[in-house]
Amino acid sequence: MRILLRLCMIVALACAPAFVPSAALAAGGPQVLVVTTGNGAQDVADYALERLQMEARRWNFTLIEGGPEDLEHLGRYDVVMFVNTGADFLDEAQQESVETFVKQGGGLIATNSAVQSEMDWTWYHETLSATALPPPEAATEEAVTFNSGSQVTDGLNEELKLTEHWYRFDPAPAQPGSTILAQLGSGEAVAWVNEELPVFYASPGGEGKTWGDRDFLKLIRQAIWWGAGEEGAMVQNSEDAAPSWPYTLTFALFVVAVAGGGSIAVWRLDKAETEKEAAATQA
Template structure:
């Protein structure tokens, strides 16, 4: 059964601060890298801590793969892979993560979470699509949200970040949250439909991913912060939509 944070509690937390009783709900933010390491990782962790405070979620940060043991993961509602890269878990730790999701745990992947664990097919299904390439440097493009809640209907958000192409278009296997406007992003390689964020039910739990989050500056953007907050709420079981 999917574990839930009471929706009323989260709504109150968003509007009026966090009750002390909400601190029992926990998030593990994992940032181990075995490849490229993003300078924005501290900003990602700090932003997730602040969002956790707003949502009544206690956020723990670790780069220790030993945290992926069944007894330890049982303490958490959500695991976030924030700009991880490469092979970050061994076989036993991978099995523990699979068991966590199978038991209803939530997953959030940020940016190079899609550049992680290429040899673990279950994880590839969880994150939704693997990274393929990106144009050199930062790109500026409009992001159009396909689900309500971050912007008003029809509104677009202009963002400057490292914009990923993926090995496949995940549409059809996931619910796409946001796409890049390819009239702006002419150096992308995914054709006219370029998903950049999505969510889905997976393996007993729920997973949410955004390809944004490379550049430190984006974490100060209120639109991106609302985007991340919706991801945490969805993965934590507080919202059906993402």
């Protein structure tokens, strides 16, 4: 019994950090507003949001799900994401708000069908630097290769295979104006950034399975970090990281309470067993 109690104490102490935020989480990170309005497949959008929320918790940024109305007030955000957005979902005031936000240094991340959003919004499409042709009806598996030398593709060295309805572009993004980060074997660009503004686009993301691919998620989270103007390496939250004040005090009090309670329980058990042994000896 005494061994069992001590084991329980150890387990409780080991689990204690789960009750308090890690140091990295307490420190905060980029604030990201994500919009999926008008997407063509809600199940894909929901799964993308689920995966992005997991990435946010793990990699120290905050993801806020919103709609077009939230784009009118972007002062609290570092990055805006258009994830698989529909054709027309913004009014002129919202477009102007996003344009001002980006021109002042805010990041813009767009995926998949967002390249065909708001076709009358001249600034947006000039900033993306490409015009998408209608995607094919059939999805195909293609190999994606990454170009080195960018913060966004750091660590992405292996070929990535994804099944998508692949967009083709005419005109295609090209220098000057854009830096291609990834392409198909045919040379077709699938991810790039604007060379003057913190704007990133990736054509994959129309299929749910893509959002479950760890390398694709790495590309997206590093694009978020880059778009937020973060120059240092991403900080991964760790469950066993030492919590910062005021969580340190909470953690210490929790440890003292568990240790004290456990010690009393063990003492009482020892006393009871000692009395039991004494009674047996006298008998």
